[in-house]
Amino acid sequence: MSLRVLTDTDRQSKLEKGQSRILAQLDGICKKFAGAQHNALEDIKIEVFQKDFLSIVGPSGCGKTSLLKMMCGLIKPTAGTISWPTSNFQNSPENPANLSYVFQEPNLLPWMNVYENIKLPLKIVKEDTYSADEKIYEIIHLVGLQGFEGYYPRQLSGGMSMRVSIARALVTQPKVLLMDEPFSALDETRRFELSQEILKIKKEKNLTVVYVTHSIYESVYLSDRIYVMQPNPGKVFEEFDFSGIEKNEDYRFAPEFFEQAKIVSDSLQRAQHA
Numbered sequence: 001m002s003l004r005v006l007t008d009t010d011r012q013s014k015l016e017k018g019q020s021r022i023l024a025q026l027d028g029i030c031k032k033f034a035g036a037q038h039n040a041l042e043d044i045k046i047e048v049f050q051k052d053f054l055s056i057v058g059p060s061g062c063g064k065t066s067l068l069k070m071m072c073g074l075i076k077p078t079a080g081t082i083s084w085p086t087s088n089f090q091n092s093p094e095n096p097a098n099l100s101y102v103f104q105e106p107n108l109l110p111w112m113n114v115y116e117n118i119k120l121p122l123k124i125v126k127e128d129t130y131s132a133d134e135k136i137y138e139i140i141h142l143v144g145l146q147g148f149e150g151y152y153p154r155q156l157s158g159g160m161s162m163r164v165s166i167a168r169a170l171v172t173q174p175k176v177l178l179m180d181e182p183f184s185a186l187d188e189t190r191r192f193e194l195s196q197e198i199l200k201i202k203k204e205k206n207l208t209v210v211y212v213t214h215s216i217y218e219s220v221y222l223s224d225r226i227y228v229m230q231p232n233p234g235k236v237f238e239e240f241d242f243s244g245i246e247k248n249e250d251y252r253f254a255p256e257f258f259e260q261a262k263i264v265s266d267s268l269q270r271a272q273h274a
């Protein structure tokens, strides 16, 4: 199966065949910030399937960050609903462990070492020390930070700091990882390295990932599905489905990869002038 625009009929048939289950459904989402003249987001309909790697791609200012913030309850939509139909977890501050957020900047606390930074969310939910320690070391291994536990943020490179930030997000054992342009400050080699890591972690931890980026190559490499957004106001322009495409290391240099990147790139161009 090759890359294509997902139509309502395709989506319905995927769901009916049980190939996908909806984890989160954003329906008719609008957002108007206080004092703003216009809507930042308008009539957004997005479905997140379980175990999906879903990317949201769009130009700066089209509302990607606002969408992620709404998904984790940091801000509220002006209209529309966000529901989690197949799971019993609520999109609520009372239940933060199911959903973690990785920001664009690592945001590490400079006076805490790597170990303490990763432990922070467990301290907040008052996890006891023994099991906390076990979880922290498991995650440290998973993200390749072993040996760096005692380092302070000022002693770490950008890539290593981002690993700590990802580890901190994973330590509460979330089911869903929301990532907001996490690798945009890194050079090409580190970006690729960390993309590979994220795919590995996603598989190992059975995660659903919602990934915001403006990088077409990154989104095509990583995603099962992509939503391309248009700006002013932010709306979904097109949706792509990559299911059935084998994503291994060779894929990054395969002709299909470049073809697919071109399709998404064209879509983004059209979205910008829509």
Ligand SMILES: Nc1ncnc2c1ncn2[C@@H]1O[C@H](COP(=O)(O)OP(=O)(O)O)[C@@H](O)[C@H]1O
Pocket: 033, 034, 036, 040, 058, 059, 060, 061, 062, 063, 064, 065, 066, 067
């Ligand atoms: N807290 C806020 N108050 C007012 N306007 C905001 C706020 N947050 C975002 N916006 C506006 O909403 C639009 C979408 O922003 P954002 O979600 O950050 O987009 P993106 O992440 O795609 O760059 C922008 O026009 C931005 O200026």
Ligand SMILES: [Mg+2]
Pocket: 064, 065, 066, 180
């Ligand atoms: Mg943003």
